[in-house]
Amino acid sequence: xxxxxxxxxxxxxxxxxxxxxxxxxxxxxxxxxxxxxxxxxxxxxxxxxxxxxxxxxxxxxxxxxxxxxxxxxxxxxxxxxxxxxxxxxxxxxxxxxxxxxxxxxxxxxxxxxxxxxxxxxxxxxxxxxxxxxxxxxxxxxxxxxxxxxxxxxxxxxxxxxxxxxxxxxxxxxxxxxxxxxxxxxxxxxxxxxxxxxxxxxxxxxxxxxxxxxxxxxxxxxxxxxxxxxxxxxxxxxxxxxxxxxxxxxxxxxxxxxxxxxxxxxxxxxxxxxxxxxxxxxxxxxxxxxxxxxxxxxxxxxxxxxxxxxxxxxxxxxxx
Numbered sequence: 001x002x003x004x005x006x007x008x009x010x011x012x013x014x015x016x017x018x019x020x021x022x023x024x025x026x027x028x029x030x031x032x033x034x035x036x037x038x039x040x041x042x043x044x045x046x047x048x049x050x051x052x053x054x055x056x057x058x059x060x061x062x063x064x065x066x067x068x069x070x071x072x073x074x075x076x077x078x079x080x081x082x083x084x085x086x087x088x089x090x091x092x093x094x095x096x097x098x099x100x101x102x103x104x105x106x107x108x109x110x111x112x113x114x115x116x117x118x119x120x121x122x123x124x125x126x127x128x129x130x131x132x133x134x135x136x137x138x139x140x141x142x143x144x145x146x147x148x149x150x151x152x153x154x155x156x157x158x159x160x161x162x163x164x165x166x167x168x169x170x171x172x173x174x175x176x177x178x179x180x181x182x183x184x185x186x187x188x189x190x191x192x193x194x195x196x197x198x199x200x201x202x203x204x205x206x207x208x209x210x211x212x213x214x215x216x217x218x219x220x221x222x223x224x225x226x227x228x229x230x231x232x233x234x235x236x237x238x239x240x241x242x243x244x245x246x247x248x249x250x251x252x253x254x255x256x257x258x259x260x261x262x263x264x265x266x267x268x269x270x271x272x273x274x275x276x277x278x279x280x281x282x283x284x285x286x287x288x289x290x291x292x293x294x295x296x297x298x299x300x301x302x303x304x305x306x307x308x309x310x311x312x313x314x315x316x317x318x319x
Contacts, residue, residue, distance in 0.1 A: 002055065003053055003054060003055055003064075003081065004052075004054035004055040004064060004066065004079055004081045005029070005035055005038065005050075005051075005052075005053055005079065005080055005081070006051065006052045006053070006054075006077060006078060006079030006080070007048050007050070007051050007052075007066065007067065007077070007078050007079070008047070008048070008049045008050045008051075008052075008069060008070045008075075008076065008077050009046075009047045009048045009067050009073050009074055009077075009078065009095075009103040010073055010074045010075075010076065011047075011076060012046070012077070013046050013047035013048055013076075013078070013095075014094060014095060015078035015079070015080055015092065015094060015095075016078075016080065016092060016094055016115075016117075017094055017096050017138065018137075018138050018139065018140065018175055019137050019139070020117070020137055020138060020308070021118065021135050021136070021137055021138075022117045022118055022119060022135065022137075022138050023279070024037055025037035025038035025040075026038070026080070026090075026117055026138075027088070027117060027119040027135070029080065029082060029090070030080075030082055030088040030089065030090045030117040030119065030122060031087070031088045031117070031119060032302050033082050033084070036299065039285055040296075041055075043249075047074070049069065049070065049071065049073075049074030050069045050074075050290065051066045051068070051288060052066040052067065052068040052079075053066060054066035058198050067172065067190065067255075070098055070099075071101040072099070073099055075104075076095045076096060076097050077091055077095075077098060077169070078092070078094050078095055078096070079092055079093055079113065079167070080092035081165075083114060083125075083164075084124075085125050085126050086125050086158065087116050087120035087121070087122025087123075087124075087127045087130070088117040088118070088119045088120035089115065089116055089117070089131070089141065089166070090114075090115050091112045091113075091114060091115060091164060091165050092112070092115060093110060093112065093167060093303055096110065096169075098169060098248075103169065103207045104171055104174060106170070106171050106201065107168070107169065107170050107171065108168070108169050109166055109167070109168045109169075110164035110166065110167045110168075110169075111165075111166045112163060112165050112166065112167065113140050113141065113142075113161060113163065113164060113166065114137075114140075114141040114153065114164050115138060115140055115141065116138065116139050116140075116141050117138055118132060118135050118138055118139060119131065119132055119135050119136075120132055120139050121242065123146055123148055123151045123152065123291035124150065124151070124152045125152050125292070127317060130243065132298070134156060141161070142157075142160065142161060143155040143156070143160065143161060144157065145159040156169075166245065169286030170306075178276070188234045205297070224297055254290075254291060255291070256289075256290070256291045256292045256293040256294075257287065257289060257290040257291060257293040258289055258293040258294040259285065259287065259288055259289040259293065259294055259295055259296035259297070260282045260285075260286045260287040260296070261282045261284065261285055261286060261296060261297060261299065262283045262285075262286055263283060264281050264283050264301070265281050265283065266281065266283050267279045267280070267281045268280050268281065268305075270305035271304045271305075272305075272306050273306070274306070274311040275306060276304060276305075276306055277305050277306040278303070278304060278305065279302070279303055279305045280300060280301065280302045280303075281300075281301050282297065282299055282300045282301070283299055285299065
């Protein structure tokens with residue numbers, strides 16, 4: 001199993017969707033494991049709040065973990081891992097909401113089936129490249145899908161496949177708003193009713209992700225009050241304030257994070273040994289920009305190389 005790649009996000013973002021044609025980023029990731037295109041599409045845009053990576057499981061049964069943050073406006077999580085080897089198969093979760101009825105879920109385990117990206121028509125784990133034209137939709141692999149005896153998942157005597165992996169999300173830490181704001185008495189009439197928010201407004205979660213026949217842990221511990229927002233009606237709060245001083249709470253402040261990239265690689269050899277060619281070099285993203293930080297610079301660079309001087313005499317004999 002390849003490493004896990006995940007995003008926390010709002011409801012507008014989708015890493016992939018069952019029944020929909022896979023994006024180019026998903027095609028490349030499911031076929032080769034390269035995530036460059038997916039990374040470029042989540043530089044703090046498109047509803048993405050945080051992203052995380054869990055290490056690969058080399059073979060057989062194993063477990064991998066990662067941590068990520070969510071808040072009340074970005075309470076969903078999506079993740080994907082490529083099945084290795086395979087034509088274009090992967091496992092993943094699309095937009096699971098970790099907030100239910102205004103409260104963060106303490107723990108949940110989700111079992112998943114293998115998925116087909118619909119970009120390669122190979123039937124077995126070690127099938128050669130066989131591009132699907134036009135591309136099909138992302139679909140779940142079953143004992144009869146693909147309906148061919150040569151398929152690695154074909155079992156004529158079964159209705160369903162056993163889960164290939166499970167993901168466990170565990171709440172690690174939960175943060176509250178640092179203050180509860182009140183209006184002056186003159187602004188509140190007898191008929192005014194102040195309702196608490198229906199969703200956590202500013203809550204960060206840490207969590208971890210799981211793997212092949214094992215579990216991962218997206219997690220968050222509860223605070224002293226066991227609430228996301230410490231809501232106290234105004235009249236009751238006023239009585240308590242007369243007797244003592246207001247207690248200040250620490251507020252976690254996460255500053256902007258700039259993108260960090262590696263050093264440039266060495267230049268590749270010239271693409272042509274005779275005439276004008278091209279050399280390239282590249283670098284990789286070590287840490288993506290978050291919360292308004294400086295986005296990543298270009299990851300690839302090219303320059304011209306070579307000349308006609310390196311060609312033999314026959315090169316100029318066009319007659």
